[in-house]
Amino acid sequence: MWRFLRKRLLQLALVLFLLSVVTFGLMKLAPGDPVLQLLRIDQVVVTQAEEAALRNQLGFDRPLLAQFGDWLLGIVQLDLGTSLLQKRPVWDVLIDRLPTTLLLAAGGLLVTLLLAVPLAFLAARYPGRWPDHLSRLLALVGSSIPSFWMGLLLMYLFAYQLNWLPTMGQGGLSHLILPSLTLGLSMAALYARLLRAGLLESLSQEYIRAARARGLAERRILTKHALRGALLPVITVFGMSTGHVLAGTVVVESLFGWPGLGSMAIEAILQRDFPVIQGYVLLTGTTIVLINMLVDLSYGWLDPRIRYGKGGLS
């Protein structure tokens, strides 16, 4: 167990290092820097000489390796640097936005669970019958509508036509429903299909036949015996889609006016606020790697065959 953790943490460090090299390289290769924004050339008279002076002052004309070295030196001292445009520590900028994104991700996840689990159970209990068809239809619709369009449709229906919910902003629970639905619907579609497939596969296993032979109720077989095996692929995909959730909030955040990490990242990229982009990549990278580590750990807990090294799903 400890050896596993140690190995994983080493991998984490390596992944993050490579990630930062790549992002730093890409951002520096992409044209543009924040100098014009900082000087606000669209509002006051600025000369090209002033531009060049600021570029020099910020060190953008120094060799790339020296710029990267400086930044890396900060990172090993747990200093992410200072935002060029907001002039605040990058860590503070990230921490300000994190709760908003987490709240949205939690809302999306709740919608996903509430929709995907019942749909999958129904579909697996009655394969080929109407609940199955319904879940397939919903899955198709959910995964094929892009979230910016889904968001606008939901707003049009629930806010404009029915006037039940607010279109945007933060406040009570009512403000959370539409963004969560937008985020959750597309994920629910995927998970419902995945869980259904897993359940059907589990149901065809020997131990299920044994359970049926012992005369257990079908519902109990489904929820107790089949579900556990079926959860493995779902948890795996969940781990892999954490990145998708963090990134997928970008569209939802800008639609519903939620100032979260995603919209911050887009702003930082457009303004070429290099330290903020780097900080964001490191934060999301760490989160994704850690969650995948938890997912790996959960396999043993869910499937005793893995824990005891007796084969099973791997």
Add this chain to the structure above:
Amino acid sequence: MIKSRSTRLLATLVVGTAVLLAGCSSSAPEATDSQANKHLTLLYHFKSGTLDPHNDWVALRAGVVETLVRLDDQLQLKPWLATEWSTTDNIRWTFTIRDNITFQDGTKLDAAAVKASFERGIRVSKTLANSLKIASLEANGQQLTLVTTQPHPSLPSELVNPYAAVVSVAAEQKMGSDAFNQAPVGTGPFQVTKFAPNAEIALKRYDNYWDGAAKLDTLTFKFNEDGNVRALGLQTKEADIATQLPPESIAPIQADPALKIESIPSLRVHFLLFNHQKPSMQDINVRRAINALLNRESIAKDVMLGNATPANGPFSTRLPFSSKDAVPALNLNEAKQRLTAAGYEAGADGKWVKNGQPLTLELITYKGRPELPLIAQLLQSDAAKIGLTLNIKTVENVDTYLRENRDWDLVTYSNLAAPRGDGGYFLNSALMPGGALNAANFTSPQLSEVVQRLNATSDLAQRVAVTQEAVRVIKEEVPHAYTVYPNLIIGVNKRITNWQPGSEEYYIITNKLDVK
């Protein structure tokens, strides 16, 4: 009954996330008693992460802070926190600060407070420091003496800049800078009650406002960067005013009897920027030929759905120094004549050739403003009618592209031409050698002479006259081809009274603004 581990896991996840959500989003319902409390919600298209008045314009737009000088609805300079100002040499200025004004923290506005505010602004904003060029400040009662580092005739116009807003530095010292930047204290009709960065500002009336307390009790200034959502917010009546709506949302809003659209000319101009480093573009006849190929009428009517005015110079028709001449129409014959005058000949295939070299131009465009690529396409098709080939190239970051590449010929571009109702900004930035917006380093001795004369003129009427002179030279030399002045499209609920959007986009929230 939950029996297995896996169902327990699922149940824990569901309950856990639900608890998390409930915990994170507990908040009291908004008070919306319209009888007792006059409230308004505004949806703004550009979000702000700070309310620091010296680094972001939103504090002035939201009616929290004010400047010494402002623009009136004719875009002329007008006293605001200063009642009058004078100078004899354009270096030593005296401003009389309006008496009987208190900041929202109760402290008195005098020359010393204005001095402290300018000193703070210059410390935290390089932009403000560069534009004011202050050498020293002296306060005496309500009299502020300001000395600039060089003759600075456009100082009153620079003081209109929202970054030059006057804040209570005493309040900042009491609150600390971080808290102050979340809830700045100024002299405006509204004070900040709560600020959620990049989401919204909650404001309430400042009862002792010097120009008469505001009609509204409270106000929400919300940010949303999606144009369709802003339009929907107006239609659901969640918002009373929504700025910068997409042209396609106009029809459904006009269909609602409770709503109306205001489409007013902005101070921005869309134009073609020529690369004056290329020999072909240095020929004025080639520039004139392209100028004649612009179908400004169609750009305003078809590309921008009527929400633009055809342009005949850099400055919008609303400005006193704009050109009064007729707008040039699409003229294929003139374009052909100009190309012939430039020494080009139509070859056998109808393409223009000079010394065996075909004339093919690279036209750069970018998607930052959705209409610009369409303008490029229209120009391309009209140019093709006379056998002139334009190759369109769409780039991501236009300013960097123009700086780092030399192979482009012309570019669809857009600038605010008179941000403070004064032409000096555009003439100096875009048409003087070394200006930050002069990507192709256009240099004209004649124009430079006029602009330098403008830079030394402080009398307002004279500034207008000299700017008009510059506009005439521009028309003669065609450094750019001006296309259209885009409109500002604003959706308004008809329950709003005493409110008109302004071209300058500064004074959005006022004490007069009211609701029925």
